[in-house]
Amino acid sequence: MTFIAVRCPHCQSDQSVKRGKTARGTQRYLCQNTLCTKGSFLLDYCNRGCLPEVKHTIIDMSLNASGVRDTARSLHICPNTVLRELKKKEAVLESVNTAVLRTLNPAEVAWDIERAGEAEMDEMWSFVGNKGNPRWLYAIDHRTGKVLAYVFGRRKDDVFLQLKALLEPFGLTRYYTDHWGAYTRHLDPDMHSPGKQNTQKIERKHLTLRTRIKRLVRKTICFSKSIQMHDLVIGLFVNRYAFGRAV
Numbered sequence: 001m002t003f004i005a006v007r008c009p010h011c012q013s014d015q016s017v018k019r020g021k022t023a024r025g026t027q028r029y030l031c032q033n034t035l036c037t038k039g040s041f042l043l044d045y046c047n048r049g050c051l052p053e054v055k056h057t058i059i060d061m062s063l064n065a066s067g068v069r070d071t072a073r074s075l076h077i078c079p080n081t082v083l084r085e086l087k088k089k090e091a092v093l094e095s096v097n098t099a100v101l102r103t104l105n106p107a108e109v110a111w112d113i114e115r116a117g118e119a120e121m122d123e124m125w126s127f128v129g130n131k132g133n134p135r136w137l138y139a140i141d142h143r144t145g146k147v148l149a150y151v152f153g154r155r156k157d158d159v160f161l162q163l164k165a166l167l168e169p170f171g172l173t174r175y176y177t178d179h180w181g182a183y184t185r186h187l188d189p190d191m192h193s194p195g196k197q198n199t200q201k202i203e204r205k206h207l208t209l210r211t212r213i214k215r216l217v218r219k220t221i222c223f224s225k226s227i228q229m230h231d232l233v234i235g236l237f238v239n240r241y242a243f244g245r246a247v
């Protein structure tokens with residue numbers, strides 16, 4: 001007689017029971033660990049898109065210069081699976097760096113005032129569908145190089161005002177930007193320094209984005225077909241690598 005250990009692929013628990021069969025006739029199991037996020041699983045999946053490690057690889061590849069179809073071809077899955085898996089992440093994204101915000105309690109600001117109060121701001125051009133439909137990425141950067149917040153939208157004043165509202169809790173005292181009119185119109189002249197001297201850090205961040213996200217690479221035919229996917233993939237990148245969140 002042979003025994004096969006049945007282990008949940010999501011939480012590695014061996015507390016599982018049989019729970020019916022799939023339409024194909026494969027045995028389905030139910031994980032009885034109350035802390036398990038998933039619950040039901042199969043021992044061998046015929047559909048590669050259901051495998052937990054393939055799902056992780058989809059996200060990793062999309063943040064490392066692979067487009068939706070590149071990912072689908074190399075993992076031998078359907079492009080729709082890639083899109084579906086990416087869309088599941090939409091709910092957990094944040095557009096403000098809450099980790100930095102939490103450390104900014106009044107006691108710490110006192111000694112950190114040199115660095116904490118200053119920010120670099122810039123826009124980055126990209127588009128969805130065609131070049132007549134541009135979409136600007138508003139990122140903001142600390143003197144320490146940390147991204148504080150980001151907003152997506154047309155290059156219009158109301159989009160900048162959204163970013164300004166997100167930055168309110170950081171208590172910034174100085175803004176380094178380029179010469180775009182919206183900055184001059186909405187920032188206090190005493191706190192605003194336009195020019196190229198102090199925006200190198202944020203420009204370098206834009207280069208990283210353009211290298212690591214396929215839809216942002218210039219002079220190629222790669223682009224986003226929907227606003228949702230454009231904002232989602234860039235948001236995912238910023239959340240994981242700039243905010244340090246486990247998404």
Ligand SMILES: [Zn+2]
Binds near residue numbers: 039
């Ligand atoms: Zn489990």
